[in-house]
Amino acid sequence: MDNKLMLMIPGPTPVPEQVLLAMAKHPIGHRSGDFTQIMAEVTANLKWLHQTESDVLMLAASGTGAMEAGIINFLSPGDRVLVGCNGKFGDRWAEVCQAYGLNVETIKAEWGKPLDTEQFRVQLEADTEKQIKAVIFTHSETSTGVLNDVETINRHVKAHGEALIIVDVVTSLGAVNIPFDTWGLDVVASGSQKGFMIPPGLGFVAVSPKAWTAYSTAKLPRYYLDLGKYRKDAAKNSTPFTPAVNLIFALQAALRMMQAEGLESIFARHQRLTQATRAAIKALNLPLFAPDYAASPAITAVIPDQIDAEKIRSVIKKRFDIALAGGQDHLKGKIFRIGHLGFVGDRDILSAIAALEATLQDLGYEDFSPGAGVAAAAKVITHS
Structure with missing residues (x-):
């Protein structure tokens, strides 16, 4: 049967029908009064979602573009930055920083493990001359299904006093509590095809007053991603570019x-x-890749030890038209990832787990009782 694809990946995520219908409307002029009114509403609601009174700026860009903007607008060539790397996206931010000539020091953790907050504390406390200008990392590391501890790392950054905290919240915003103003975060970047429940193409950057102070002296090159331009136009409910x-x-x-x-x-x-997805995977006697205490709300990564991960993805796509995500870089072929981000509900999880059980049986995996995964997920759902 055509057109029954079920997206269970960390992005793009499923899009609600009313959102698709809104997108299907005829375009209007982006300098028109009607569009200005839409921008005013959207900007106010973006601040609500970010839990902030500060600026939340919108770019025609991916989450990577938003994060690059979040890095380059507030730093100067040669600035010392700490970058947390425990997955694909943490590694990417280190590469972005290196590309712009920043002095990058990485704090690493094994893929599948959360960043060690104590390493940040030690590095920041040792910087008595206040040379560290920013701490940069990913909140929800979807390459591994790990959620890093923003709140604790932020406390260490605040104790330092000088450094900015710049966080990739691409797959955590709209899924887990990130009170921007209450925590005193400086820069967070996100993308539209995740918790926002819309297709790819928009990036968002929230910016604190402290970050704007840094912007005034920052010297990295920027033009299209110059957030000062977006801030100036956002005050008029407009945009500097199309x-x-x-x-x-x-x-x-x-x-x-x-x-x-x-x-x-x-x-x-x-x-x-x-919790329902993780309970189901445990009931199927499949190993989880990330620990319970650091589980991402966007994705659950599974590292099957008796059956090929890519075969699971292939069969479940062919038989049930369900798309699961695979592993990246050295994890390619070793893990599969089940998305539960954005426009996903209880029924979707139960359907995906049932299809996974049938797929495992089809592939000859017998180390579970039929129905155990669905029962475990249902128990969590009905008792929550």
Whole structure:
């Protein structure tokens, strides 16, 4: 049967029908009064989602573009930065920093393990001359299914006093609580095809007053990604360059849906789906790649030890039209990842786990009782 694809990957994530319909409207002029009104509403709702009174700026870019903007607008060539690397995306931010001539020091953890917050504390406390200008890392490392401890690392950054904290929240914003103002974060970057529940193409950067102070003396080159331009135009509910008009229609609809559900309900749903998925995988006697205490709300990574991960992905796609994510870099072929981010509900998890059970049986894996995974997931769902 055609057109029944079920996306269970960390992005792009499923898109609600009303969001797709909003995106299908005829474009309007991005300098028109009607578009200005939409921008005013969207900007206010983005601040609500980020839990901030500070600027939240929108780019026609991917999450990587938003994160690059979040790095280059507040630093100067040769600045010393600490970059947390425990997966594909932490490694990427180190590469971005190196490309712009920053003095990069990495704090590493094995893929599948969270960053050690104590290493950040030690490095920051040792910097008595306040040479570290930024601490940069990924909150939800979707390459491994690990959630890093932003709150604790941020406390160490605040104790340092000088450094900015710049965080990739691409797959955690809209899935887990990130109170930007309460925690005093400086820069967070995200992308539209994740918790926002819309297709790829928009990037978002929230910026604190402290970061804007750093912007005034930052000397890294920038033009299209110059956030000062976006801030100036955002004050007039406009944009410095041509925006992705129809994606902003979609964003308007998605943010209305999110407000109707409410932040606490959104966070609780993602927590429930994460716990249900992990309980199901354990019931199927499949090893989880990340520990329970650091489980990402976006994705659950599984490292099967008796069956090929790519065969599982291939069969479940062919037989049930369900897309699971694979491993990246040295994990390619070793893990598969089940997404539960954005427009995903209880029914989706139960369906995916049932299909996974049938796939495992088809591939000759017998180290579980049929129905055990679905029962374990259902128990979490019905008791949450």
